[in-house]
Amino acid sequence: MARFLVDLMLMRLGRWLRLLGQDVKNPAGPGEDEGLLSLAKSEGRTLITRDRRLAEACRHADGKCILIRSSGIEEQLAELAEEGVPLVLKPRRCTICNAPLQKIESGSQEMGTWCCPACKKLYWKGGHWQKMEKMLQTVRSIHSRMNGIDQNEKDQQSP
């Protein structure tokens, strides 16, 4: 499974990626681009950034990088779906600190509850869950529209 590193501009996207079960690190504070690059390389993480120059530098250093083009969170997630990130809610990582979550056993299967062993934040399938599902539906439709457009462009290019 891919592991990621987001820059400070993409912290919100990073939290969403964790909701999708991805391992995502972020810098603790404003830092040097080089710090991000060496962290990505030493931990084998794919750097996600909107900074074109940082993306260039990453490729130059043989690192893996995804350059995000959109400013909206839905479009950004659709871009990552394009890179193979599944759009399914899967609480595995704390959205705040990225620690692996522990499932808390409860009577009913529906009411999944998870706890972060590091910062003690609780996660459960409440009303906000449906809101997140709805948001992902929007992302899925943007993603399929993106693919539709790609397909048309391919058709036009072929003789």
Ligand SMILES: [Zn+2]
């Ligand atoms: Zn936590």
